[in-house]
Amino acid sequence: MKRLIISLVMVALIIAFSISNTVTLYNVRGELNEHLNNMAQKLEGGEAQDVVEDTQQFQQLWLDREEKLVRFIRHTDLEQITWDCARLPYLAKYGDMAELTAEINRIQLQINHLWETQVPRIRTVF
Amino acid sequence: MSIFFLRTLILYIIIVFSLRVMGKRHLGELEPSEFVVAIMISNIATLPIEDTNIPLVAGIVPILALVSFEVIISSIGLRCKIVRKLVSGNPIIIIRDGVIDQKKMRELRYSIDDLLEQLRSKDVFDIADVAYAIVETTGQLSVFPKYPNRAVTNQDLNLPEPSCANSPQMVLICDGELVPDTLNYCNLREDWLQKTLEKQGVKQKDVFLMTCNQAANYHLVLRDDKKSGKKEGESA
Numbered sequence: 001m002k003r004l005i006i007s008l009v010m011v012a013l014i015i016a017f018s019i020s021n022t023v024t025l026y027n028v029r030g031e032l033n034e035h036l037n038n039m040a041q042k043l044e045g046g047e048a049q050d051v052v053e054d055t056q057q058f059q060q061l062w063l064d065r066e067e068k069l070v071r072f073i074r075h076t077d078l079e080q081i082t083w084d085c086a087r088l089p090y091l092a093k094y095g096d097m098a099e100l101t102a103e104i105n106r107i108q109l110q111i112n113h114l115w116e117t118q119v120p121r122i123r124t125v126f
Numbered sequence: 127m128s129i130f131f132l133r134t135l136i137l138y139i140i141i142v143f144s145l146r147v148m149g150k151r152h153l154g155e156l157e158p159s160e161f162v163v164a165i166m167i168s169n170i171a172t173l174p175i176e177d178t179n180i181p182l183v184a185g186i187v188p189i190l191a192l193v194s195f196e197v198i199i200s201s202i203g204l205r206c207k208i209v210r211k212l213v214s215g216n217p218i219i220i221i222r223d224g225v226i227d228q229k230k231m232r233e234l235r236y237s238i239d240d241l242l243e244q245l246r247s248k249d250v251f252d253i254a255d256v257a258y259a260i261v262e263t264t265g266q267l268s269v270f271p272k273y274p275n276r277a278v279t280n281q282d283l284n285l286p287e288p289s290c291a292n293s294p295q296m297v298l299i300c301d302g303e304l305v306p307d308t309l310n311y312c313n314l315r316e317d318w319l320q321k322t323l324e325k326q327g328v329k330q331k332d333v334f335l336m337t338c339n340q341a342a343n344y345h346l347v348l349r350d351d352k353k354s355g356k357k358e359g360e361s362a
């Protein structure tokens with residue numbers, strides 16, 4: 001009986017932990033996408049100067065959020081985003097707007113892909 | 127390097143805990159589902175150790191999940207025969223009344239060599255000596271010999287039963303440490319133990335192993351550096 005109770009508690013904790021991680025990833029994705037969309041809109045609107053600071057903030061934001069994600073997501077997937085984020089401030093500062101826009105889009109796709117691969121669906125489970 | 131070490135340590139603790147939760151079974155007596163879980167745990171545990179890009183949680187969660195499912199399914203199996211049958215199967219009688227059931231052997235893919243090997247491991251070298259042989263769900267063969275080939279028992283010889291014959295020797299002192307439960311089991315007190323040790327001229331801390339039963343028959347083994355030939359037990 002004791003073992004059964006321990007097992008049921010473990011299953012409940014695993015489920016709770018999984019839900020918590022999914023919610024964390026959802027919130028992080030929303031936060032980062034909002035930032036990225038703002039930057040993309042500013043670039044389209046010709047406000048390139050404002051984007052420099054935004055890219056630095058975004059990089060810092062990603063580094064903070066990565067601390068939480070690294071506990072349950074493959075590190076190689078997160079590292080790719082980290083490397084791409086490192087390029088943003090310099091692309092913004094030294095004026096390569098086309099590259100910057102492409103990089104923002106790429107990071108957005110990577111973040112969405114992270115979400116898609118972590119959510120339990122038929123195609124991700126199988 | 128330290129990451130490998132720490133991960134190995136953490137996973138070792140998790141696996142030991144998991145095996146404790148699964149319960150005591152000798153590796154050779156595992157049910158098929160338990161065997162599968164044991165193999166999977168060993169494979170899963172190596173992944174986060176080998177590759178530090180994989181989060182440790184990716185090893186811990188599957189291990190704990192597998193163990194939990196195994197315990198839950200086996201608990202359900204205790205109450206539901208259908209589940210038990212689905213998960214573990216049924217024991218199969220392959221020798222009945224001395225006759226080999228060849229059809230059952232074919233169904234089990236059990237060859238003559240397998241059968242003879244299993245019989246030899248049970249100290250049966252003549253198949254004609256076997257009345258019943260059952261292949262258990264663990265794959266082990268249980269053998270019921272024919273009457274003339276069974277070991278003689280005390281009952282067969284009408285030997286009188288000595289007192290406390292059914293009382294096994296239990297560990298009373300282990301590596302100098304007293305086991306209080308054994309003292310209670312033997313209905314003895316600490317002063318008896320102290321007097322016995324004094325009679326042997328030893329102290330408790332000098333004892334490597336002392337066993338005792340309810341008839342106060344004891345066996346004493348001293349530590350290597352304290353041996354003085356006083357090892358045989360005496361009844362009280």
